Amino acid sequence: MTFVNEGEWDRAVRLLTGMLLAIAGWGFASGVLGNVLIGAGFIALATGISGWCPAYTVFGISTRKVTAGHCPNCEAEPRL
Numbered sequence: 001m002t003f004v005n006e007g008e009w010d011r012a013v014r015l016l017t018g019m020l021l022a023i024a025g026w027g028f029a030s031g032v033l034g035n036v037l038i039g040a041g042f043i044a045l046a047t048g049i050s051g052w053c054p055a056y057t058v059f060g061i062s063t064r065k066v067t068a069g070h071c072p073n074c075e076a077e078p079r080l
Contacts, residue, residue: 006056006062
C-alpha cells in the first residue's frame, strides 16, 4: 500500500533538485561535501519518485490536491 502525500509540482521540484544535488556532489564537490550532496540528492530523488515524504507524514502535511482516500493524513486539509 502506498501513501502519496506529495503533489505534482512538489514531486517535480524534488526530482530536479535531487538530480542537481547528485550531479554537483559527484562531479564538482569532493570529500565530505560531495558525499553529503550525493546523499541529499538521493533522498530528494527517492521521495520525488515515490511521491511519499516521511516528514510530511509525521507533521500531517499533504501537498496533494486530490485525496487518496486510504491514508488518514490525506483526508486532512493541506497545510503549507
